[in-house]
Amino acid sequence: xxxxxxxxxxxxxxxxxxxxxxxxxxxxxxxxxxxxxxxxxxxxxxxxxxxxxxxxxxxxxxxxxxxxxxxxxxxxxxxxxxxxxxxxxxxxxxxxxxxxxxxxxxxxxxxxxxxxxxxxxxxxxxxxxxxxxxxxxxxxxxxxxxxxxxxxxxxxxxxxxxxxxxxxxxxxxxxxxxxxxxxxxxxxxxxxxxxxxxxxxxxxxxxxxxxxxxxxxxxxxxxxxxxxxxxxxxxxxxxxxxxxxxxxxxxxxxxxxxxxxxxxxxxxxxxxxxxxxxxxxxxxxxxxxxxxxxxxxxxxxxxxxxxxxxxxxxxxxxxxxxxxxxxxxxxxxxxxxx
Amino acid sequence: xxxxxxxxxxxxxxxxxxxxxxxxxxxxxxxxxxxxxxxxxxxxxxxxxxxxxxxxxxxxxxxxxxxxxxxxxxxxxxxxxxxxxxxxxxxxxxxxxxxxxxxxxxxxxxxxxxxxxxxxxxxxxxxxxxxxxxxxxxxxxxxxxxxxxxxxxxxxxxxxxxxxxxxxxxxxxxxxxxxxxxxxxxxxxxxxxxxxxxxxxxxxxxxxxxxxxxxxxxxxxxxxxxxxxxxxxxxxxxxxxxxxxxxxxxxxxxxxxxxxxxxxxx
Numbered sequence: 033x034x035x036x037x038x039x040x041x042x043x044x045x046x047x048x049x050x051x052x053x054x055x056x057x058x059x060x061x062x063x064x065x066x067x068x069x070x071x072x073x074x075x076x077x078x079x080x081x082x083x084x085x086x087x088x089x090x091x092x093x094x095x096x097x098x099x100x101x102x103x104x105x106x107x108x109x110x111x112x113x114x115x116x117x118x119x120x121x122x123x124x125x126x127x128x129x130x131x132x133x134x135x136x137x138x139x140x141x142x143x144x145x146x147x148x149x150x151x152x153x154x155x156x157x158x159x160x161x162x163x164x165x166x167x168x169x170x171x172x173x174x175x176x177x178x179x180x181x182x183x184x185x186x187x188x189x190x191x192x193x194x195x196x197x198x199x200x201x202x203x204x205x206x207x208x209x210x211x212x213x214x215x216x217x218x219x220x221x222x223x224x225x226x227x228x229x230x231x232x233x234x235x236x237x238x239x240x241x242x243x244x245x246x247x248x249x250x251x252x253x254x255x256x257x258x259x260x261x262x263x264x265x266x267x268x269x270x271x272x273x274x275x276x277x278x279x280x281x282x283x284x285x286x287x288x289x290x291x292x293x294x295x296x297x298x299x300x301x302x303x304x305x306x307x308x309x310x311x312x313x314x315x316x317x318x319x320x321x322x323x324x325x326x327x328x329x330x331x332x333x334x335x336x337x338x339x340x341x342x343x344x345x346x347x348x349x350x351x352x353x354x355x356x357x358x359x360x361x362x363x364x365x366x367x368x369x370x
Numbered sequence: 371x372x373x374x375x376x377x378x379x380x381x382x383x384x385x386x387x388x389x390x391x392x393x394x395x396x397x398x399x400x401x402x403x404x405x406x407x408x409x410x411x412x413x414x415x416x417x418x419x420x421x422x423x424x425x426x427x428x429x430x431x432x433x434x435x436x437x438x439x440x441x442x443x444x445x446x447x448x449x450x451x452x453x454x455x456x457x458x459x460x461x462x463x464x465x466x467x468x469x470x471x472x473x474x475x476x477x478x479x480x481x482x483x484x485x486x487x488x489x490x491x492x493x494x495x496x497x498x499x500x501x502x503x504x505x506x507x508x509x510x511x512x513x514x515x516x517x518x519x520x521x522x523x524x525x526x527x528x529x530x531x532x533x534x535x536x537x538x539x540x541x542x543x544x545x546x547x548x549x550x551x552x553x554x555x556x557x558x559x560x561x562x563x564x565x566x567x568x569x570x571x572x573x574x575x576x577x578x579x580x581x582x583x584x585x586x587x588x589x590x591x592x593x594x595x596x597x598x599x600x601x602x603x604x605x606x607x608x609x610x611x612x613x614x615x616x617x618x619x620x621x622x623x624x625x626x627x628x629x630x631x632x633x634x635x636x
Contacts, residue, residue: 086469086489089499097495150494157472160483161492167484 038302039320041295045328047288049243051178053077053331058103058176060118062110062184064249064292064313066101071322075331079103082172083165098147103176104169107144110185112227112276113197113219118143119234122169127162129155130194133207140206142191142198151206173238181231182292183277184249186219186269187257201257216257218269224276232284243286248273250296250321252311290328292321373635376403376447378412378516380508382454382529384601385624388608392621397632405442407432412455412512417519420445444520449635452516452576453627454529455509459590462500462563463546466555471496471562476553493562500566501573510574517575524576525634527627528567531560533597533616534587544616547590556589579634582626585619596623 051057051072058080059069069079085099094100098107109115121127131142138151139158144165152158173179188197192215203209219227228246235242248270256265274293281289296305296317305317313321326332377386387404390397405412407429414429415422422442424430433439444450469489470477477483483490491499504510509526516524536544537551550556564580571578587593600611600618611618 083489086465086491086496086499087467088465088503089495090502093495093498093502096498097492148492148494150492152492153472157492160472161490164483164490171484 038300040327041301041324042327044295045290045324047245047290047328049178049245049286049288051077051329051331056080056175056177057180058172058178059180059182060102060104060106060109060115061180061182061247062108062249062251064184064251065108065180065182065247067318067322068180068182068247068325069102071326071333072331074333075326076334077331080172080176082168096149098144103172105144105147105165106169107146108184108199109181110183110199111188111197111219112183112224112231113217114188114199115181116227116230116234117196118169119173119231122166122173123234123237125163125166125170127159127166128194128196129159131191131196132158133202135206142202142207143196145200145205145207170238173235173242176235176239176242178243178245179235180245180247180290182247182249183224183273184251185253186224186272187253187265188217188219189214189257190217218258219272221272221276221279224273225280228276228280229284232287243288245288245290246277246281247290248277248293250293250305250313250317254311290325292325295321295324372399372401373449373632374401374403374447375449375451375631375635376405376442376444377451377453377631378405378407378455378512379453380406380408380412380455381602381618385530385619385621386453386527386627387624388601388621389624389628393625393628396625397628400632400635403439403442403447404437405433405439406436410508412508413515415515417444417515420519422516422519444516444522447522449523449525449631450516450520451631452509452513452524452526454527455512456507456529457504457509457526457567457570457578458529459531459560459563461503461507462559462566463544463550463590464503465496465499466550466559467546469496469499470555471558474553474555474558476555497562497566497569500562501570504567504570505573510570510576513571513576514574523635525579525631526567526571526576527579527631528564528581530581530597530617530619530623531586531590531592534591534594535597535614535616536591537588541616550590551588556591560586560589577634579627579630582623582630585623585626592619592623596620596626 053076056078057072059065072079080103082103083105085094098105106118132155133140133142135151139155140148140151141158141162189201190197192213202214232244252266253262253269256262258265277289281287295301296313305314307314377383383404383406390402411429411432414426416425422444424433469491471491471493513524513526532544540548550559568578585592585596596619600620602609602611
């Protein structure tokens with residue numbers, strides 16, 4: 033191992049799933065998944081976006097409102113169960129009015145509480161936006177050739193009444209924590225494995241030819257509701273995810289595993305690849321991970337072209353006067369750390 | 371007690387200056403200093419010991435030619451006003467080009483929102499998009515620039531909406547205006563602009579003064595009696611704006627804005 037090419041790991045990622053510039057790619061997952069879409073775009077690939085921001089929206093506003101982070105404006109999807117339930121809801125097309133939270137007189141979508149930082153004026157408005165989100169996501173998925181899903185956590189809070197797992201603990205950015213209404217879940221290997229099979233089947237309902245690439249986020253937990261030490265909880269969570277994904281990929285066609293977790297965390301990969309907070313992956317670490325991903329697909333980034341891309345805000349035609357940081361809800365998870 | 375007000379502006383300050391000249395005695399116990407400068411020359415200045423001084427020859431020339439001054443002693447004034455300076459409804463119209471939000475009649479009437487072509491966004495997202503656009507404009511930038519050199523109240527008056535003249539002939543540059551008028555969305559567009567502008571100016575240490583209500587037609591236009599016959603911002607002689615100018619208001623409009631300013635500083 034010590035003598036291997038630790039900069040490039042040329043044999044580490046040899047995907048069977050092909051991504052070319054004209055391949056329509058959809059991304060989802062935990063906050064680390066945002067890098068995948070960004071790098072693929074920079075490499076000239078076709079990354080789908082179900083709800084692109086208005087052309088006049090600046091990057092800062094777009095990020096604040098959850099645009100352009102993933103292929104759907106659903107915010108972070110941390111667990112396989114959350115992904116599965118989102119796909120089921122997209123397929124069904126019916127938003128559940130029970131999953132709207134009150135936040136100081138405003139209302140937020142409990143399933144993506146961060147995308148509207150001020151909340152909306154009424155439950156009806158939240159549901160209308162969610163219906164729109166579901167329909168746009170459905171249309172996007174029907175176009176997707178490849179779906180890249182980054183699994184982040186095994187821990188989640190489940191709404192007892194609906195059975196839906198939530199991206200954030202109730203009470204953090206909306207709602208009220210009520211132990212009678214919400215139950216903590218720490219998904220087991222078998223549950224994750226079963227969810228992955230369902231995810232693949234659901235994706236193929238949208239497009240029977242869709243391929244799947246899975247990866248496990250190298251970002252450690254910042255908090256755990258298990259009562260264990262965070263070190264142990266992180267290892268437990270990542271090992272469970274890695275094991276389930278490994279078994280799923282072994283037993284399934286047209287699914288690849290991309291080892292982002294290993295590239296960042298394995299001692300043989302050099303590093304350290306974490307920032308001073310020992311949690312965020314450093315830009316150099318992200319670059320290392322994504323260069324291996326792109327090289328595996330025969331892709332690369334022309335830095336000059338990437339830098340020369342026009343800003344997202346186009347010319348102000350109606351102006352009659354004519355003259356790396358990611359959105360990571362994990363940080364909020366600290367709020368329910370025990 | 372006499373109030374002293376300094377009114378800065380780009381070409382749109384011309385209407386206010388002309389109104390001041392044409393209406394002697396209308397605003398008693400007020401002294402006004404107008405400081406006009408074209409384009410972004412107002413930003414080519416610096417605050418030095420409570421004085422606003424030009425830092426480029428072009429800005430210095432504008433100060434002397436248009437206002438007969440070399441610098442502005444900010445502490446000599448009770449209030450400072452920034453007129454127009456691209457804080458216009460065009461910023462909102464630009465956002466309206468490809469998105470809609472709850473409350474707009476056209477959205478309420480839509481049968482399939484996901485079919486587009488316009489995108490559904492929340493009102494806060496639309497408002498913040500417009501505010502971000504306004505933040506890049508001369509008015510807020512200059513207000514913040516002034517705020518660094520003075521603790522006096524700063525007001526920014528809205529640039530006039532485009533002339534109702536556009537109703538007679540569609541223009542590419544105002545296509546979103548036409549769509550909003552046809553869709554019945556003009557009042558909603560007007561409201562989000564005023565909300566965004568007010569918030570933007572607070573963030574820049576100033577207070578927004580919206581366009582006088584009586585000058586507004588159909589929510590997003592300025593009635594022709596307040597636009598026709600507008601003159602250019604010049605050192606002296608009155609030179610008409612081109613007959614197809616849809617952006618600049620006349621002295622009648624300027625007088626109403628001066629009324630607003632005087633009410634604010636009183």
